[in-house]
Amino acid sequence: MNIFVINCGSSSIKYQLFRWPTEQPVCSGLVERIGADNATITHKVFSEANDPTTQQLALALPDHEAGLREVVKLLTDPTAGVLHDPAEITVVGHRVVHGGEIFAATTFIDAEVKTEIRRLFALAPLHNPANLLGIEVAERIFPQAQQVAVFDTAFHQTLPEYAFRYALPEELYTEQRIRVYGFHGTSHKYVAEQATAYLGKPDARLITIHLGNGCSMAAVRGNKSLDTSMGFGPLAGLVMGTRSGDIDPSVVLHLLQELHYSPAQVSNLLNKESGMLGLTGFSDMRDITAALNQGDARAQLAYDLYAYRIRKYIGAYAAVLNGLDALVFTAGVGENDALVRQLSCQNLEFLGVQLDEAKNQTRAPGLREINRPESRVKVLVVPTNEELEIAQQCAALVEG
Numbered sequence: 001m002n003i004f005v006i007n008c009g010s011s012s013i014k015y016q017l018f019r020w021p022t023e024q025p026v027c028s029g030l031v032e033r034i035g036a037d038n039a040t041i042t043h044k045v046f047s048e049a050n051d052p053t054t055q056q057l058a059l060a061l062p063d064h065e066a067g068l069r070e071v072v073k074l075l076t077d078p079t080a081g082v083l084h085d086p087a088e089i090t091v092v093g094h095r096v097v098h099g100g101e102i103f104a105a106t107t108f109i110d111a112e113v114k115t116e117i118r119r120l121f122a123l124a125p126l127h128n129p130a131n132l133l134g135i136e137v138a139e140r141i142f143p144q145a146q147q148v149a150v151f152d153t154a155f156h157q158t159l160p161e162y163a164f165r166y167a168l169p170e171e172l173y174t175e176q177r178i179r180v181y182g183f184h185g186t187s188h189k190y191v192a193e194q195a196t197a198y199l200g201k202p203d204a205r206l207i208t209i210h211l212g213n214g215c216s217m218a219a220v221r222g223n224k225s226l227d228t229s230m231g232f233g234p235l236a237g238l239v240m241g242t243r244s245g246d247i248d249p250s251v252v253l254h255l256l257q258e259l260h261y262s263p264a265q266v267s268n269l270l271n272k273e274s275g276m277l278g279l280t281g282f283s284d285m286r287d288i289t290a291a292l293n294q295g296d297a298r299a300q301l302a303y304d305l306y307a308y309r310i311r312k313y314i315g316a317y318a319a320v321l322n323g324l325d326a327l328v329f330t331a332g333v334g335e336n337d338a339l340v341r342q343l344s345c346q347n348l349e350f351l352g353v354q355l356d357e358a359k360n361q362t363r364a365p366g367l368r369e370i371n372r373p374e375s376r377v378k379v380l381v382v383p384t385n386e387e388l389e390i391a392q393q394c395a396a397l398v399e400g
């Protein structure tokens with residue numbers, strides 16, 4: 001069986017093809033700047049014997065359908081391709097960010113499921129519209145395949161009610177479903193399971209820290225999510241690339257009532273112009289590191305603010321978990337940025353967290369431990385693999 005996993009963003013498509021049941025990754029790639037005339041496709045083919053080969057294409061891609069059709073050409077190329085026919089793809093697994101309260105598990109996609117995903121657009125405006133678009137394009141390109149949705153929210157459906165409810169009038173929950181949902185669940189689940197297995201402690205108390213463009217943390221015990229920093233939508237909690245994270249709601253009221261922002265302008269401000277971009281002018285952590293290295297004071301403040309927010313949540317979640325076995329850093333920033341990890345672990349000795357500065361600076365593939373030997377709490381870097389986790393969930397569903 002071939003499982004093709006798609007993570008469709010507003011202007012990008014990440015994809016990976018797996019052979020099943022070996023779980024062998026066959027190829028992966030990234031389509032960027034869809035809609036612009038300088039789009040790129042970076043396509044990587046894996047082989048058991050050799051290093052992966054990478055191909056880069058620069059072309060104009062008017063829309064997601066054009067992008068995915070180019071990817072299919074690469075997959076089925078007579079010489080460098082990995083398939084003879086797109087019909088060899090039997091399952092397409094889609095990352096869908098918001099599943100609301102309806103989807104607590106991986107689901108076959110039908111018209112009703114698509115209607116629900118559309119109903120949730122307003123709650124995840126950066127994500128769900130692109131996710132649905134990816135589904136509709138994939139249905140046209142792979143009409144014979146089973147389309148499956150894996151929801152970011154699903155892993156957090158184990159939150160206790162006192163953690164997922166807001167202190168608002170009850171009918172806003174019972175009638176409008178306003179509550180904490182939580183996101184990046186596929187990643188939190190994957191790295192928590194890796195860390196729990198590594199620790200050899202089935203009931204391990206973990207704080208998983210996913211730092212990508214979007215950032216979130218989860219308090220996890222025995223591979224169950226007990227709390228998480230994102231909320232109703234993927235805007236709450238940590239400071240992110242372009243999103244503010246936690247903010248007093250009275251700021252929103254002030255923007256609307258006193259500064260006469262429209263709701264759309266507030267949404268744009270908090271989702272696309274805030275976070276690290278708002279603080280420094282850059283959303284990509286590598287650009288902020290470069291600015292920091294040139295002595296930029298704004299970059300220094302942004303790093304301090306970003307890490308301070310993480311430390312506050314570590315304190316909160318250690319209390320939620322009544323103790324702590326490991327901190328788990330993951331995703332683009334969490335896996336690569338030693339300074340973020342160092343600042344995030346500062347002044348946590350009272351919790352038993354002792355980072356090893358030298359180990360923190362080293363780079364190595366796979367799960368690694370970066371705490372001092374005497375540290376009561378392990379500090380782990382665990383590379384996430386949302387695509388593999390999605391493929392595993394698709395296989396489990398298809399195989400019943």
Ligand SMILES: Nc1ncnc2c1ncn2[C@@H]1O[C@H](COP(=O)(O)OP(=O)(O)O)[C@@H](O)[C@H]1O
Pocket residue numbers: 211212213214241283284285286287289331332333336337
């Ligand atoms: N070597 C690195 N050092 C610091 N940050 C990095 C490095 N590589 C990637 N990143 C950061 O990771 C972030 C993207 O993470 P990723 O998990 O790919 O996010 P997403 O899946 O949300 O697109 C970017 O802010 C990028 O700067």
Ligand SMILES: CC(=O)OP(=O)(O)O
Pocket residue numbers: 097127152183184212213214215234
């Ligand atoms: C939910 C979310 O924030 O996802 P991403 O990090 O991919 O933007």
Ligand SMILES: [Mg+2]
Pocket residue numbers: 212213331
């Ligand atoms: Mg991501």
